Amino acid sequence: MKEGPDIAQIGALIGDPARANMLAALTGGRALTATELAAAGGITLQTASTHLSKLETGGLLAQRKQGRHRYFTLADEAVARLIESMMGLAASRGHLRHQPGPKDPALRKARICYDHLAGDFGVRMLDSLVASGAIDAIGDGLAVTAKGESDLQCIGIDVGSLKSSRRPLCRSCLDWSERRAHLAGSLGRALLSNFMEKGWVRRMPESRSVVFSPEGERQFLKLFPLEN
Known part of the structure; x- marks a missing residue:
């Protein structure tokens, strides 16, 4: 059995073109909404929500709620x-x-x-x-x-x-x-x-x-x- 960090999981998360575009949009340091990230990824809001969930579960994104809105940022400087x-x-x-x-x-x-x-x-x-x-x-x-x-x-x-x-x-x-x-x-x-x-x-x-x-x-x- 292989041991050590599994870079394939990170690679798979980043490797999707829409997710890559959304991550790149967040390197500017601003918190963005799912709607804004959907536009950056060139996908629908429903599809973006699925991608964002995967990125958050994978430890690449963090989100915070403000009122009725959810904002997403890169998880930390290491991801940036x-x-x-x-x-x-x-x-x-x-x-x-x-x-x-x-x-x-x-x-x-x-x-x-x-x-x-x-x-x-x-x-x-x-x-x-x-x-x-x-x-x-x-x-x-x-x-x-x-x-x-x-x-x-x-x-x-x-x-x-x-x-x-x-x-x-x-x-x-x-x-x-x-x-x-x-x-x-x-x-x-x-x-x-x-x-x-x-x-x-x-x-x-x-x-x-x-x-x-x-x-x-x-x-x-x-x-x-x-x-x-």
Whole structure:
């Protein structure tokens, strides 16, 4: 008898095209209704309900009720990382569902991956933090340095309080469009929240993409420079 984790069950859950589309829609971090997810999956609401039940039973989705409405989210960050990594692998192997369209440049530049910044700007931010010595890249892991704690404190990020969270402080997440790592974990979430609170960036409706204001982009590029 075979022992160990059964990846076939997870693969079967994600492998259905409608379920894959619904999971991808939830990587933007927003809670969505069954109706919204049915539209994302290109299926009827009745069929979507069956799929959502399977995904929830399989531990990939969580739901919460608010009044008469039910909202669905990815179960946790681990699921978001898995979906994002699979999107990166699919893109690197040429498995694309459509030709690049007008929205693709915005998604490639800056988007939300669960609750942190992804795309070109997300990769740039991590590269800059590593280059400046604020973050050490140790194998596949990341660690904030003493210099990094001081630098981040200057922009309003209290690393000490983030360390007290049960969630990992910082980890790398494979970026599907750049096919390199961007910053996830509680630090990645705190930085994106910081940018939004400052008015540097805003979410686009019904999209994973985020748009930087001219001043926000100027400040971001100044804060996270890259050597030529």
